[in-house]
């Protein structure tokens with residue numbers, strides 16, 4: 609590679625040659641010198657897709673405006689729609705169980721080494737029984753992981769950069785951001801979002817459920833119910849439409865049910881597996897998701913996930929249906 613210094617030397621040499629009288633011309637050999645970076649300088653390019661991300665601008669901006677408003681209206685009770693945080697203490701039963709488990713690891717009898725990669729058997733049994741009652745899914749389809757953001761990124765790694773993607777609009781930003789980081793999208797455009805992402809409008813006018821007749825086919829459909837940030841939970845009829853749509857197109861639904869425990873209306877399923885067609889997936893796929901703390905995988909998906917990455921621990925919700 610010709611360095612800047614090399615190019616300058618080359619140009620300077622050519623100039624001198626042009627100015628010198630013909631009689632005094634002599635041949636000059638000029639070498640382009642590759643400039644070594646100063647020792648200690650990192651000389652590795654970052655994934656260029658990261659530069660497309662917008663969240664780094666959006667959330668600080670929300671925080672800035674919120675603070676400005678609060679400063680000028682000290683009594684305002686603001687509901688922030690920026691980055692959320694949990695506010696309630698852990699139930700004592702959970703905190704105590706974790707403390708006991710940690711203490712037990714400090715004893716020779718209680719120390720257990722690495723756990724099972726897929727998560728501990730009793731935990732998976734409990735998750736299956738609680739979130740997928742009446743045999744909707746079985747324990748061997750559940751993968752206990754360390755969070756849905758990580759799970760989504762891992763799944764995106766599994767899919768690679770080629771798939772097309774649809775998301776609810778508005779929705780949890782992680783689906784889009786992980787697609788951006790994987791290189792599935794083009795640049796961000798003010799007003800229309802990322803090139804290559806199909807934004808399925810969810811507005812009061814359509815009861816926060818997309819008009820699927822206007823949604824083009826995509827490989828992946830991220831769907832969150834109850835949705836963050838609208839809180840809208842899809843009805844059985846709406847989820848049936850979504851599943852039919854995905855089956856027709858041979859798409860995969862990545863279903864995020866993180867807030868499913870808030871659902872009390874029996875017309876709104878807590879899991880997409882209440883839709884009968886999701887039980888009949890036949891070929892190759894895949895990866896259903898489930899609430900906070902684990903990933904639900906059908907056997908083929910479980911095997912694939914295990915092959916793709918060997919370390920998973922706890923906490924997430926990715927429902928994923930291979931619907932061919």
Ligand SMILES: Cc1ncc(COP(=O)(O)O)c(C=O)c1O
Nearest residue numbers: 755756757780836864866923924
């Ligand atoms: C829609 C949705 N899914 C999942 C999560 C949980 O993410 P994680 O399991 O990575 O903490 C959140 C948390 O904000 C969320 O809003």
